[in-house]
């Protein structure tokens with residue numbers, strides 16, 4: 605890279621003044637990726653119940669370049685699927701409206717906003733938040749690597765693809781956790797099969813939690829720490845001296 609830069613810079617030295625401005629531009633372009641990876645960005649969301657699941661949760665994503673450290677806590681989800689802990693497939697959905705669907709998204713009036721019916725709001729699957737292995741959309745309905753049970757903590761560091769990263773940046777990345785307790789569904793919905801996995805009941809794949817990821821903070825670089833602490837320390841002196849002033 606330095607070699608290429610020298611070759612590029614040489615002809616520019618002989619060029620007209622107008623072209624010289626290309627040098628700082630090129631330098632900025634080379635420097636920016638390093639700056640980006642040195643300053644992790646944090647995204648987070650509060651997961652809200654969908655389809656009357658009564659569940660709740662939080663998700664935090666610390667992003668360093670394309671490496672995402674995901675910290676998620678959920679509770680109140682459907683606990684059992686027959687004899688087994690209920691598997692909850694979960695994803696970062698992308699390229700939708702960057703929102704969670706309203707009950708009015710239920711197009712077939714079965715009382716459930718299915719995964720497909722919610723898609724105009726939260727978009728398609730960008731990343732599968734699995735316990736291990738594949739995190740691509742191909743692993744979207746892999747029940748054996750889905751977190752399970754009514755409550756769980758999910759912690760995993762994964763690589764995000766370009767599409768998911770782009771949606772995080774433009775505010776259209778949405779976390780969706782799937783899997784409803786069938787007994788809470790309407791009679792009509794209880795008799796239906798899943799819109800995305802035909803061999804499963806509708807309840808198994810329908811969304812139970814949803815939250816739009818927003819950039820909450822840029823991890824403070826060490827250089828900004830002193831200015832932040834200085835003003836906080838300054839009022840401490842008058843407060844300590846307060847008895848003298850009031851007396």
Ligand SMILES: [Cu+2]
Pocket residue numbers: 693694695696697729780781782
């Ligand atoms: Cu999903």
